[in-house]
Amino acid sequence: DIQMTQSPSSLSASVGDRVTITCRASQSISTYLNWYQQKPGTAPKLLIYAASNLQSGVPSRFSGRGSGTDFTLTVSSLQPEDFATYYCQHSYTLPYTFGQGTNLDIK
């Protein structure tokens, strides 16, 4: 299985901050990398697909970059509704796996 490792595991930030979350794959996955946001008690929501494509309806303050093994998710200016847990996930080969999550909370 391809292992996905996110860093940091948790992050405290303030409204208006720029934050970046990193995801590293245990082998090259080209750009078969997606990002999801999950709030407590709800299902994950797709934010970014194919490493850098913004899902319809997702604010443009979210952006993704990377290819191969190293990827980033950046929120350019945090809003109150952005405090949540973020997961990366690869679709390169089966079984699909997720990162362990990054919990973003308010400082």
Next chain:
Amino acid sequence: QVQLQESGPGLVKPSQTLSLTCTVSGGSISSDSHYWTWIRQPAGKGLEWIGRIYISGNTNYNPSLTSRVSISLDTSKNQFSLKLSSVTAADTAVYYCVRYGYWYFDYWGPGILVTVSS
């Protein structure tokens, strides 16, 4: 707008079989562009892909679960189902049914908590 909804028992006894159904509305499960998938999440933990089914009936399962899992389709009801046998406390989790298409999971059900306990 596609919607998915999980249903089934919220409590299963150890060694028994967990059975869940996902009802899809706003779109056809017979689409040749999508896989229908189950994902689970233990409380406070990360997400685990369980497996998927295609309209052809072709299935793929997580190797860690393949000996215990089965996913099936009922196109007449626009539903797909999950069976997980010989459950233990480690199978306690929120189970999500999810649509997969074009390399990502785009529509998720709200999830159903299944607890394995006697």
